[in-house]
Amino acid sequence: MEAPREAGRGAAPWRAMSAEELEKQYSPSRWAVRRGPEETLKTYSEIGIEATAGARAARRSLLGVQYGAAAGEALDLYLPEAAAAAAEDARPLFVFLHGGYWQAGSKDESAYMVGPLTARGVVVAVVGYALAPRATLDQMVDQVARSIVFLQERFPSNQGMYLCGHSAGAHLAAMMLPVNWTERPVTPNLKAFFLVSGVYDLEPLVHTSVNAPLRLTPEDARRNSPQRLLEAAAAQPGGPAGPVLVIVGQHDSPEFRRQAREFCQTLCRGGWRASLEEVRDVDHFEILWKLAEQDDVLTQIILKTIFPEF
Numbered sequence: 690m691e692a693p694r695e696a697g698r699g700a701a702p703w704r705a706m707s708a709e710e711l712e713k714q715y716s717p718s719r720w721a722v723r724r725g726p727e728e729t730l731k732t733y734s735e736i737g738i739e740a741t742a743g744a745r746a747a748r749r750s751l752l753g754v755q756y757g758a759a760a761g762e763a764l765d766l767y768l769p770e771a772a773a774a775a776a777e778d779a780r781p782l783f784v785f786l787h788g789g790y791w792q793a794g795s796k797d798e799s800a801y802m803v804g805p806l807t808a809r810g811v812v813v814a815v816v817g818y819a820l821a822p823r824a825t826l827d828q829m830v831d832q833v834a835r836s837i838v839f840l841q842e843r844f845p846s847n848q849g850m851y852l853c854g855h856s857a858g859a860h861l862a863a864m865m866l867p868v869n870w871t872e873r874p875v876t877p878n879l880k881a882f883f884l885v886s887g888v889y890d891l892e893p894l895v896h897t898s899v900n901a902p903l904r905l906t907p908e909d910a911r912r913n914s915p916q917r918l919l920e921a922a923a924a925q926p927g928g929p930a931g932p933v934l935v936i937v938g939q940h941d942s943p944e945f946r947r948q949a950r951e952f953c954q955t956l957c958r959g960g961w962r963a964s965l966e967e968v969r970d971v972d973h974f975e976i977l978w979k980l981a982e983q984d985d986v987l988t989q990i991i992l993k994t995i996f997p998e999f
């Protein structure tokens with residue numbers, strides 16, 4: 690059975706796929722090369738829990754800081770070595786959004802990168818957001834925007850805000866690109882985006898099991914697709930923010946890799962300083978859990994973006 694098609698929409702390859710193939714393309718664990726799907730997801734969770742416990746044991750942290758009044762609107766802050774409190778404001782701020790298809794995952798098992806980044810004096814914020822079916826995608830996008838405003842107000846002298854998301858979190862981070870911050874209480878000092886193994890055109894997901902708790906219509910999907918929004922918009926009002934690194938694993942599925950390529954092309958056409966980074970020999974999950982390693986290639990890309998002079 691072929692995935693439903695809408696007359697007039699482009700010849701995107703996913704439209705010619707069977708429902709079974711589409712389901713597989715958007716099941717990242719089925720593309721892991723070193724372990725089966727179940728073991729992959731189990732390892733991903735174990736490493737996330739272990740890295741987060743390690744970060745909370747080794748670093749000063751402020752947990753469950755509410756950026757909004759609703760349930761789920763909280764973030765964790767991880768602070769570098771005991772700098773003078775005032776100095777914390779004048780540091781780079783790395784903001785992370787976890788994956789889990791907007792229906793799973795949490796800030797409490799996502800502090801993978803805290804060790805290497807705080808060791809270099811970077812403040813790390815791991816943002817939580819409400820999940821489906823309790824929250825809609827539109828509400829999650831608004832929560833992320835409000836968390837970024839909150840962080841800018843909490844760290845007004847920050848040396849740059851670096852927004853990173855993995856998988857569904859990369860989607861939520863990408864949805865910040867078209868935001869007109871003049872309509873928000875403060876304009877964040879966004880210096881770069883790291884979009885890791887994301888989805889940017891959500892319409893294919895409407896026809897997979899991912900959509901069960903989200904219940905997106907094709908219109909909901911298009912409204913929440915940065916690929917669609919940025920095709921129509923030029924670079925961010927007031928000029929493009931800093932570099933946008935669209936990152937994908939060599940062993941991500943062909944659809945995830947196509948989405949990364951096409952989104953990067955759209956950004957470049959819109960005047961953004963975007964680049965495509967394919968990380969060799971990692972799958973959808975290894976690409977993230979290796980951020981716990983100081984010498985990991987993606988850790989080094991992030992650090993060289995934050996500290997170009999080093």
Ligand SMILES: N[C@@H](CC(=O)c1ccccc1NC=O)C(=O)O
Nearest residue numbers: 716717718719788789790856857
């Ligand atoms: N059921 C999915 C799980 C998944 O896609 C996922 C799991 C953890 C973190 C991110 C994920 N993907 C997108 O956000 C799979 O089979 O790969």
